Amino acid sequence: MNSSNLTRRELAEAIAERLGFSQSNCADIVDCVFDSMKKTLLEGEPIKIVHFGTFSVRSKSPRNGRNPRTGEAITIKKRRTVGFRPSRQLREEINR
Structure with a gap:
């Protein structure tokens, strides 16, 4: 994976490598997750x-x-924006 940015393609490749699914199926999974997140937000x-x-x-x-x-x-x-608040566990791992 590229150290500067993590792309959808790289996510799909990482899932395919770890789970053994085809890259096209993994790309569909990644797109489905992001579409669900977008709809919810x-x-x-x-x-x-x-x-x-x-x-x-x-x-x-x-x-x-x-x-x-x-x-x-x-x-x-005035506008609406997306915010992210990391979990305590993630913050602790980042600050090690």
């Missing part, structure tokens, strides 16, 4: 993956900001 529901973390949709209020190129003051509109 679009409905505004959180996704909790035990021993990994929680994905949730967060609402951001409008705020004042500035254009870094011109220095011009602008208002950043």
Whole structure:
């Protein structure tokens, strides 16, 4: 696997290697997982993956900001974004 980014293809290859399924079936599995996650987040529901973390949709209020190129003051509109909170176990492993 590439050390800088983990792609869908690399995930499918890792699953195929570990479980012995065909790469096309594993690619379908990866796509199905991401589609399910996307659908759940679009409905505004959180996704909790035990021993990994929680994905949730967060609402951001409008705020004042500035254009870094011109220095011009602008208002950043309210929006929704996806947040991730790692599990305690994952945080501990990362910080070892």
